[in-house]
Amino acid sequence: MKWHLVLENWDKFIEGVWISLHLTALALAIGFLLALPMALAMYRGSRAAPFARGFVYVFRGTPLLVQTYLIYYGLSQFEWVRGGPWWLILREAWWCALIAFSLNSAAYQAEILRGAFATTPRGEIEGGKALGLSERLVTWMVLLPSSLRRALPQYGNETVFMLHGSVVASVITIQDILGAGRWLNARYYVVYEGLIAAALLYMVITFALVGVFRLIERRYLRHLAPPKDDAADAKPAPKGMLATAMR
Amino acid sequence: MQALIEYAPLLAEGTGVTVALAVLSLALATALGALGAAAKLSGMLAADWTARGYTTLVRGVPDLVLILLIYFGGQRLVNTVGGALGFEYIEISAFWAGVFAIGFIYGAYLTETFRGAYQSVPKGQREAGFALGLSRGAILWNVQIPQLVRFALSGYANVWMVLVKSTAVVSVIGLADLVGIADKAGKSTRQTFTFFLAVLLVYLAITAVSEFLFARAEKRANRGMVR
Numbered sequence: 001m002k003w004h005l006v007l008e009n010w011d012k013f014i015e016g017v018w019i020s021l022h023l024t025a026l027a028l029a030i031g032f033l034l035a036l037p038m039a040l041a042m043y044r045g046s047r048a049a050p051f052a053r054g055f056v057y058v059f060r061g062t063p064l065l066v067q068t069y070l071i072y073y074g075l076s077q078f079e080w081v082r083g084g085p086w087w088l089i090l091r092e093a094w095w096c097a098l099i100a101f102s103l104n105s106a107a108y109q110a111e112i113l114r115g116a117f118a119t120t121p122r123g124e125i126e127g128g129k130a131l132g133l134s135e136r137l138v139t140w141m142v143l144l145p146s147s148l149r150r151a152l153p154q155y156g157n158e159t160v161f162m163l164h165g166s167v168v169a170s171v172i173t174i175q176d177i178l179g180a181g182r183w184l185n186a187r188y189y190v191v192y193e194g195l196i197a198a199a200l201l202y203m204v205i206t207f208a209l210v211g212v213f214r215l216i217e218r219r220y221l222r223h224l225a226p227p228k229d230d231a232a233d234a235k236p237a238p239k240g241m242l243a244t245a246m247r
Numbered sequence: 248m249q250a251l252i253e254y255a256p257l258l259a260e261g262t263g264v265t266v267a268l269a270v271l272s273l274a275l276a277t278a279l280g281a282l283g284a285a286a287k288l289s290g291m292l293a294a295d296w297t298a299r300g301y302t303t304l305v306r307g308v309p310d311l312v313l314i315l316l317i318y319f320g321g322q323r324l325v326n327t328v329g330g331a332l333g334f335e336y337i338e339i340s341a342f343w344a345g346v347f348a349i350g351f352i353y354g355a356y357l358t359e360t361f362r363g364a365y366q367s368v369p370k371g372q373r374e375a376g377f378a379l380g381l382s383r384g385a386i387l388w389n390v391q392i393p394q395l396v397r398f399a400l401s402g403y404a405n406v407w408m409v410l411v412k413s414t415a416v417v418s419v420i421g422l423a424d425l426v427g428i429a430d431k432a433g434k435s436t437r438q439t440f441t442f443f444l445a446v447l448l449v450y451l452a453i454t455a456v457s458e459f460l461f462a463r464a465e466k467r468a469n470r471g472m473v474r
Binding site: 058063066067070076077164165166167168192196202 | 304306307311418430443
């Protein structure tokens with residue numbers, strides 16, 4: 001094994017880590033902005049709800065790889081796509097990956113948020129109404145803060161899955177962590193080193209993320225933790241993270 | 248549309264490859280999941296730690312990375328060992344590398360599903376079996392497993408749905424599955440969008456059929472229960 005190759009090319013891997021994290025974080029953020037109105041529509045059963053449900057069904061029911069291919073390779077089939085000003089964006093692998101990941105994450109987040117909205121105790125909403133808050137204020141000051149807390153463990157899972165899903169970027173030529181590993185293997189004709197280095201990096205980042213989410217949960221789900229005095233013999237708080245880590 | 252009809256037989260073949268890959272992977276994952284759950288429940292420290300290492304590894308590493316490692320690394324490993332034993336060059340196909348990798352990955356998730364389901368079966372059931380003088384094997388097979396199925400089914404269905412989508416990634420190592428064939432056909436006819444859209448619809452169809460079948464299976468597994 002020639003591990004010195006990995007050390008000598010550490011800058012490629014650092015670049016890869018940056019690209020993977022950056023892509024994941026942006027996709028999650030854009031996904032959230034898209035998911036929120038969809039989740040509200042589904043929760044309220046408004047006229048847009050069937051469309052939101054259709055979007056969620058299609059994007060959750062099909063592989064991220066195919067969604068990415070459809071945008072990156074597929075859209076160039078149309079003359080008007082290649083002719084328009086949007087071609088500046090749609091011809092770039094990076095933007096196509098970001099669009100695909102954002103849409104995919106939006107579908108999963110919409111479902112997470114819808115579930116969290118639906119499990120809001122009725123009394124909280126009624127309390128807001130009884131205080132004379134408008135529907136809009138009830139949404140912003142009661143429904144959202146309460147639901148986002150409850151959605152935290154699933155958000156941890158979604159973050160890990162978006163990170164893991166982002167390897168698809170390397171398939172469409174982006175130099176993310178896996179891209180760096182594959183580059184190393186191809187450049188030096190080795191089999192294990194680059195891939196194992198990539199695997200270890202993904203593992204370290206995954207468990208760091210899990211740790212961060214556990215800290216956030218400890219802060220925002222404090223009211224669900226066991227009382228302090230019998231904390232010694234109490235069972236550890238229910239671990240949301242990775243207990244159901246899959247989608 | 249014309250091109251799609253022309254390529255329909257090939258696409259159907261690719262769908263067959265995808266389904267076969269998924270089913271074989273599920274079979275391997277089920278075996279590994281049962282083994283992992285047994286190891287975690289055995290109370291033996293070494294077995295428990297091995298199973299824990301296995302599930303931790305799989306949860307930390309993306310599927311494509313493991314698939315590439317098993318395809319390229321496994322190829323090298325098999326031939327290093329095989330060469331030392333005097334075998335000729337052995338080639339692992341993309342299909343079998345995919346089955347091993349995906350089976351290995353989802354076996355870790357099924358380990359948790361099965362472990363949870365086993366623990367959900369009330370202890371009294373097992374004790375009653377002992378009281379009746381049944382052997383350990385008979386208790387497991389005739390008392391615990393039929394009840395375990397009921398608890399494991401929804402988790403199992405979930406793993407299947409995710410697993411099917413995961414098979415798409417195997418096309419990256421050159422497998423002529425549904426995605427691989429659509430990729431080639433789309434590029435040679437310059438109708439990439441049409442073909443990938445068709446792929447999307449096939450996956451949705453597989454999901455819909457699976458949902459229907461699992462709903463029926465769940466009904467059957469719960470036939471003895473009163474709501």
